[in-house]
Amino acid sequence: MENFIQVVVNGTLISGLYALIAVGLTLIFGVMRVINFAHGEFMMLGGYTTYWLFVLLRLDPLLSLLISMVVLAGLGLIVQRCLINPVLGASSLNQILLTFGLAIILQNVAMILWTSDYVSVQTWYSTHSLRVGFVRISVAKLGIFFMAIILMMLLGIILKKTETGKVLRAVSQDPQTAQLMGIDINRAYMIAFAIGTGLAGLAGAATSTVMSIFPTVGVEFIMKAFAIVVFGGLGSVAGACLASFILGVTESLVGTYVPGGGGWAEAVSFTVLILVLIFRPKGIFSS
Amino acid sequence: MKWAMKNLTLWGLVALLLFGPVIPSFAQDEIKIGGIISLTGPKAALGQEEKRGYDMAIDKINSLGGVLQKKVKLILEDDRFNPSVAVSAAEKLVAEDKVVAITGGYGSTETLATLAALKNYAPVVVWQGAGAEKIEKLYGKEPWFFHLHPWGYYSLLDLKDFMLTLDPKPQSVAIAYEDTSYGVDYSKFAKKFWSEAGFKIVAFEPFKSGSFDYAPLITKLKAIQPTPDVFYWVGYVGDAVLLIRQSKEMNFNPRIFADTGGVGFPEFKKQLGKDCNYVLGIDIWSPKVKFPTSTKYPDLFPSSEQWLKDYRDRYNGRDPNYWSLISYVALAATCQAIKDAGTTEKSKVIAALEKLDTMTPMGRLKFGAGSYGSIHQGYKQGLVFQWQEGEKQIVFPNNLKTGSVIYPTPVWDSRH
Amino acid sequence: MLKVDAIDSYYGDSQVLSGISFEVGEKEIVAIVGNNGAGKTTILKSVVGLVHPRRGSILFKGISIEHLPAHKISEMRVSLVPEGRCVFPLMTVLENLELGSHIPSARKQRKTNLEKVFAYFPVLASIKMRAAGKLSGGEQQMLALARGLMSDPELLILDEPSLGLAPIVVGEIFEIILSIHRQGKTILLVEQNTNIALSISDRAYVLSEGRITMQGKGQSLLHDDRVRKAYLGL
Structure with a gap:
């Protein structure tokens, strides 16, 4: 029983990170109908931003988290304007090739600039853990988890209550009619892309404190993020949050209780992806 | 007629292209040794480290008068950490460059592919990389295969x-x-x-x-x-x-x-x-562990401290990784064996390698039996x-x- | 108010409209009628900037708008209520209406406009928190109309408001359209339901295979033999 609680806690904590990545991806898809294969690379760049701010300016990740988010949102804006926008009208194959190519370019640029060595940010809270009874809770991961929850709630409020949020939802539901409302959809695309890459940057920054950053770190995450996005229903922010949680805990349970589970845990996301695509292509939470 | 002329020129060109690279090999004023490493690709950092060891070795050997009164030339091939590229590199070295011996290696996958390709030619191979025991089982008994890196086990x-x-x-x-x-x-x-x-x-x-x-x-x-x-x-x-x-x-x-x-x-x-x-x-190696100068080949295999100093002097104070040292040893040992054999004839070079027993900056090198059937294993101790x-x-x-x-x-x- | 002069519009490479010209005067209600596929919707899309004509000009209050993006034209208070309603299905009735007043000039008036449209459509006030996708066809059409009015448009454009609705609901909708018109709104109406369109419009154009084939007063076209044969099935 003690072990079981620990396992669920582990899974829950990791799901916050999953949500940060997956929600950005699903938002971009929902609004723009573009699958951003370079999403993991934005995360990687966010990690390096935090890392270099730490190494060069001794800036604590708690502060540089926000800088990384802003930097990556800005980079997202540029990428959206210069690269994604021109192919928005093109076939989805072109869009996939573009974002996929971008991912590979970013990986290679990172490899050239920073080599393929693993880097991470060492702070007192990186490996510090709280003891709650018999359960150990990593301080950094707990922080990331709460940050993710707060951000998701904030994003929920923005989408629900603000004019910009309503604009984003309108564009995702019916871009043509949205234009008839006087909505500048290019602006909406830019906002969605910037929010998405900003969240990815934040996820990368968080990752650099509890794990490692390297040029292909995004590849590891993006596959799970896709599974989560499909699982939660393409474009659904709430679905992605719930799917992150379910996936995180399931992986943790499988990893701990299935014999030889270390390999199986990684397969959970793919199994989920395949099953959902076969049986519930609109995601499990769709009505 | 005009057409025929044109055609002739074309054939001439083709012939030149095909046989051109072969022509210099008639002029045997140098001894060629091949090296297959990852100069680019995902493991380029390690391949470059191997190259630094090679460069040191080749300069050292030639400054000591080369081998058999000839200069030693290292022909480097980049396998890009890709088995199929490694195979064509190996085939080129044997068939086209007609090298006396081949060194190289890092990962086990390309090594397996390379050795499978080389088996038909059975050239002298002094391999510094790869530790998978599968390689030992498959190729360890081959008389032409010498392996320096300790097997993983x-x-x-x-x-x-x-x-x-x-x-x-x-x-x-x-x-x-x-x-x-x-x-x-x-x-x-x-x-x-x-x-x-x-x-x-x-x-x-x-x-x-x-x-x-x-x-x-x-x-x-x-x-x-x-x-x-x-x-x-x-x-x-x-x-x-x-x-x-x-x-x-x-x-x-x-x-x-x-x-x-x-x-x-x-x-x-x-x-x-x-x-x-x-x-x-x-x-496999530590700069902290000191090995003395070789008594037989003091110039080629100096003490580990001296080698470390030479490396740092040459590469602006950089610290070596053991891959540069093991590559140095692979190339130096190959050249020494040809020297000892007094000929580039394969069986004699193999015999000389088998006889080799010397201190090196990585410890004593003597090719012997491994645990899974290999007959030419160099280093064992970790x-x-x-x-x-x-x-x-x-x-x-x-x-x-x-x-x-x-x-x-x-x-x-x-x-x- | 709106002057369309000899526009040619294309979808990809196929020409849908050729040499279309028509006008809508201040406070007029003008109908464009014609069969399915005649190009009626394309005319409207050209006017609001969803399709850009390759040739010809469109003037709105003397300003040429044929090259402007759709949201810029909306900001000039031209409001299109699209065919098939196109409400935002996952948003509430209220949110749909709020988006109807997204343009800066209308956003300031959101509250008063909301009261106005609830006066036209009291039923919407009672279901304002419901998801638009869950409404009946008639309710959705009312919502689409109400949303179109939320920007307090100078020109209200209606694309097939009767489509897919029960006859009794159609009557209700057109009652409302007429009362909106009586309040002084200029309306451009496209309809397959020729009878009802011609009977309420001041002037009308008949569209066939991408060209305007007839034009005149609504009532006189309604009694024209050719129209009666071709479009009213009489």
Whole structure:
């Protein structure tokens, strides 16, 4: 029983990170109908931003988290304007090739600039853990988890209550009619892309404190993020949050209780992806 | 007529292109040796390190008057860490360049492909890379194949011997391994050798390298009662970093943390800071371990300190990785064997290599039998090290150690 | 108010409209009628900037708008209520209406406009928190109309408001359209339901295969034999 609680806690904590990545991806898809294969690379760049701010300016990740988010949102804006926008009208194959190519370019640029060595940010809270009874809770991961929850709630409020949020939802539901409302959809695309890459940057920054950053770190995450996005229903922010949680805990349970589970845990996301695509292509939470 | 003329010129050109590269090989004023390494691609950093060793060796040999009164020329081929590229590089070296011997290697996959291609030609191969025992089983008996790098399982024998010296003797071992051939191979041997030596294997868990959450694995190991005395894993440096971090988070306290891969890299320390302390690993070579100058070939194989100084002087104070040294030795030993043989004739060169017995900056080199049937294995001994105060101290074997092991590993909560 | 002069519009490479010209005067209600596929919707899309004509000009209050993006034209208070309603299905009735007043000039008036449209459509006030996708066809059409009015448009454009509705609901909708017109709104109406369109419009154009074939007063076209034969099935 003690072990079981620990396992669920582990899974829950990791799901916050999953949500940060997956929600950005699903938002971009929902609004723009573009699958951003370079999403993991934005995360990687966010990690390096935090890392270099730490190494060069001794800036604590708690502060540089926000800088990384802003930097990556800005980079997202540029990428959206210069690269994604021109192919928005093109076939989805072109869009996939573009974002996929971008991912590979970013990986290679990172490899050239920073080599393929693993880097991470060492702070007192990186490996510090709280003891709650018999359960150990990593301080950094707990922080990331709460940050993710707060951000998701904030994003929920923005989408629900603000004019910009309503604009984003309108564009995702019916871009043509949205234009008839006087909505500048290019602006909406830019906002969605910037929010998405900003969240990815934040996820990368968080990752650099509890794990490692390297040029292909995004590849590891993006596959799970896709599974989560499909699982939660393409474009659904709430679905992605719930799917992150379910996936995180399931992986943790499988990893701990299935014999030889270390390999199986990684397969959970793919199994989920395949099953959902076969049986519930609109995601499990769709009505 | 005009057409025929044109055609003739065309044929001439084709002939030139086809046979052109062959022409210089008629002029045998140099001895050619091939080298196949990853100069570009994902493992370029290591390939470049190998090249630095080669460059040092070739300059040294030629400054000592070359071989058989001829200059030695190294023909470098880039395998891009890609088996199919490696195969065509090997074929080019044999068929086109007609090299006397081939050196090279890093990863086991390209090595397997390269050797399969070379088997038909059976040139002299002095290979410094690859440690998979599969290579030993497949090619170890080939008379033309000489292998320098210790086979992977040697490090598990070293670790076993080391663990037997500990007091109190550890009883139980938890093994975790990344689930591709690298981890599967090593863990298989760990299980075999260590259970034969009387250690109880209480966990044998695969994991996926590059995962970003090892908490389930650690939770599982932590649940084993009593806590395993030894936690040994096989993985890459990122895995090692995360496993240690999460062991700390979860307060998992075996008496020994040991790995045969990632923990040896400087990044391991860089990322973990003082949390890297007490972790054990295996190195093939350490600048701290001193070997004397070769008595037979003092110029070619200086003392390890002298070699280190030469390297640093040549590369602006840079610290070498053992890959440059082992590449240096591979090329230098090959050239010395040709010299000793007095000819480039294959059987004589092989005989000379078999006779070679010398001290090198990496320790004594004498090709002998390996445990799984190979007949030309160069180095065997590894060095068990422990991270202490952010430095690697050699703690085993006793004749080479630079420090004493700290055992058992202090529990996480008591560290500051 | 709106002057369309000889526009040619294309979808990809196929020409849908050729040399279309028509006008809508201040406070007029003008209908464009014609069969399915005649190009009626394309005319409207050209006017609001969802399709850009390759040739010809469109003037709104003397300003040429044929090259402007759709949202810019909306900001000039030209409001299209699209065919098939196109409400935002996952948003509430209220949110749909709020988006109807997204343009800066209308956003300031959101509250008063909301009261106005609830006066036209009291039923919407009672279901304002319901998801638009869950409404009946008639309710959705009312919502689409109400949303179109939320920007307080100078020109209200209606694309097939009767489509897919029960006859009794059609009557209700057109009652409302007429009362909106009586309040002084200029309306451009496209309808397949020729009878009802011609009977309420001041002037009308008949569209066939991408060209305007007839034009005149609504009532006189309604009694024209050719129209009666071709479009009213009489």
